[in-house]
Amino acid sequence: MMRLVSMSDLLERLRGRGWRMTAQRRVVAEVLDGEHVHLTADEVLARATARLPEISRATVYNTLGELVSLGEVIEVATDGRAKRYDPNAHRPHQHLVCSGCGAVRDVHPSGDPLSDLPASERFGFTVSGVEVTYRGLCPDCGRA
Amino acid sequence: MMRLVSMSDLLERLRGRGWRMTAQRRVVAEVLDGEHVHLTADEVLARATARLPEISRATVYNTLGELVSLGEVIEVATDGRAKRYDPNAHRPHQHLVCSGCGAVRDVHPSGDPLSDLPASERFGFTVSGVEVTYRGLCPDCGRA
DNA sequence: ATCCTACGATGGACCCAGTCCAAGTCAATA
DNA sequence: TATTGACTTGGACTGGGTCCATCGTAGGAT
Numbered sequence: 531m532m533r534l535v536s537m538s539d540l541l542e543r544l545r546g547r548g549w550r551m552t553a554q555r556r557v558v559a560e561v562l563d564g565e566h567v568h569l570t571a572d573e574v575l576a577r578a579t580a581r582l583p584e585i586s587r588a589t590v591y592n593t594l595g596e597l598v599s600l601g602e603v604i605e606v607a608t609d610g611r612a613k614r615y616d617p618n619a620h621r622p623h624q625h626l627v628c629s630g631c632g633a634v635r636d637v638h639p640s641g642d643p644l645s646d647l648p649a650s651e652r653f654g655f656t657v658s659g660v661e662v663t664y665r666g667l668c669p670d671c672g673r674a
Numbered sequence: 675m676m677r678l679v680s681m682s683d684l685l686e687r688l689r690g691r692g693w694r695m696t697a698q699r700r701v702v703a704e705v706l707d708g709e710h711v712h713l714t715a716d717e718v719l720a721r722a723t724a725r726l727p728e729i730s731r732a733t734v735y736n737t738l739g740e741l742v743s744l745g746e747v748i749e750v751a752t753d754g755r756a757k758r759y760d761p762n763a764h765r766p767h768q769h770l771v772c773s774g775c776g777a778v779r780d781v782h783p784s785g786d787p788l789s790d791l792p793a794s795e796r797f798g799f800t801v802s803g804v805e806v807t808y809r810g811l812c813p814d815c816g817r818a
Numbered sequence: 819a820t821c822c823t824a825c826g827a828t829g830g831a832c833c834c835a836g837t838c839c840a841a842g843t844c845a846a847t848a
Numbered sequence: 849t850a851t852t853g854a855c856t857t858g859g860a861c862t863g864g865g866t867c868c869a870t871c872g873t874a875g876g877a878t
Contacts, residue, residue, distance in 0.1 A: 550844090550845055550846070550853095550854060550855065551845075551846095552844080552845075552854095552855065552856080554855080554856070555855090570835090571835080571836080572835085584856095584857085585856085585857095586856065586857050586858060587836090587857095587858080588836095588837080588838085588839095588856075588857065588858075588859095589855080589856055589857075591835095591836065591837075592855085592856085605753075607751055607753045607754075609749075609751045610751075610865085611835095612834085612835060612836090613835085613836090626791075626795075626796070626797065626799055626801070628799065629802070635797055635799075637791060637795045637796075637797075638795055639787060639790035639791045639792075639795065640790045640792070641785060641787065641790040643783060643785070643787060643806055643808075644808075646783035646784045646785040647770075647781060647783045647808060648783075648784070651770075651781045651782055651783065652770070652781075652810075653770065653779050653781075653812075653813075654812070654813040654816075655770055655772065655779070655808075655810040655811060655812050655813070655816075656810050656811045656816050657770070657808050657809070657810035658773070658809055658810045658811070659808070659809045659810075660806060660807065660808045660809065661805075661806070661807045661809070662787050662804060662805070662806050663804065663805045663807070664787075664788075664791060664799075664801050664803070664804045665801070665802055665803045665804065665805070666796075666799040666800045666801035666802045666803075667799060667800045667802070668797075668798070668799050669797075669798040669799070672798075672799070672800050694824095694825060694826065694873090694874055694875075695874075695875095696825095696826065696827075696873080696874070698826080698827065699826085714864095715864080715865080716863095716864085728827095728828085729827085729828090730827065730828045730829060731828095731829080731865090732827075732828065732829070732830095732865095732866080732867085732868095733826080733827055733828075735864095735865065735866075736826080736827085754835095754836085755863095755864095756863080756864060756865090757864085757865095
């Protein structure tokens with residue numbers, strides 16, 4: 531399957547937003563873009579270190595945080611475990627998390643949960659978004 | 675408003691399940707039942723300490739964990755912050771979390787997200803549940 | 819009423835994910 | 849190519865939570 535949003539596009543967008551392009555940031559962005567799974571910060575660090583041995587943990591966290599707040603990457607909390615980072619931020623989707631090993635898959639449910647929350651159930655909050663997280667056991671963890 | 679599920683019911687159920695009833699467990703259960711907000715483990719510890727000064731942090735965590743696995747209390751992960759504990763486990767509901775202060779409200783959206791996930795989107799997982807978490811700013815945090 | 823014992827409580831060490839900071843480095847402009 | 853402020857570094861630190869060896873006690877047995 532062809533990727534609709536390529537790496538070069540991402541770097542392009544970041545440069546356009548005034549990002550100073552450093553070797554570290556490029557490597558982190560490339561690692562995220564190159565993997566189709568949802569990596570933890572430590573896994574990103576490990577893969578980044580393979581390409582750029584002197585990169586630091588703090589920089590990986592900084593860069594991931596920036597990518598998240600720029601809306602280029604989505605943070606997936608997996609309850610007790612380390613957060614995972616999802617580079618597929620441009621197509622709306624939800625997540626299916628394995629309770630056994632923490633693996634994450636993107637899923638595309640029908641329906642719009644935001645419209646399922648009437649004003650009377652918003653209690654004066656300014657509701658800005660909704661996350662739907664399905665829980666279960668992946669095929670590997672399922673065969674106990 | 676009258677509580678439909680009272681404290682004595684809870685203690686009753688626990689005893690019925692073979693729980694050894696200790697002063698510590700009683701205090702933790704009472705604290706959860708007495709509050710209508712969603713407390714963190716530390717808040718539970720603080721309130722429990724007020725009634726039983728020598729109670730330990732480990733016991734609070736143990737007891738909360740037991741209540742969760744007995745299905746009497748629901749754990750609400752609030753992304754980076756401490757987990758919160760929701761004693762309202764007997765009526766299905768979802769959560770609205772303030773991105774500013776972490777406060778949690780119970781909400782009751784219409785619709786059933788589980789049925790919105792077709793088999794083709796389950797990837798061989800045994801899907802056991804779904805959480806819907808609305809994000810936004812509460813009235814207090816909203817007025818910047 | 820008392821004894822027994824397995825289940826529960828204790829608290830302090832420990833762990834992990836993540837953040838902070840002061841000092842050093844370097845990308846992008848002029 | 850000189851300048852400078854944004855970026856990186858690594859090591860200390862924090863918060864939330866877990867572990868564990870030891871001590872205490874609820875509740876059945878007698």
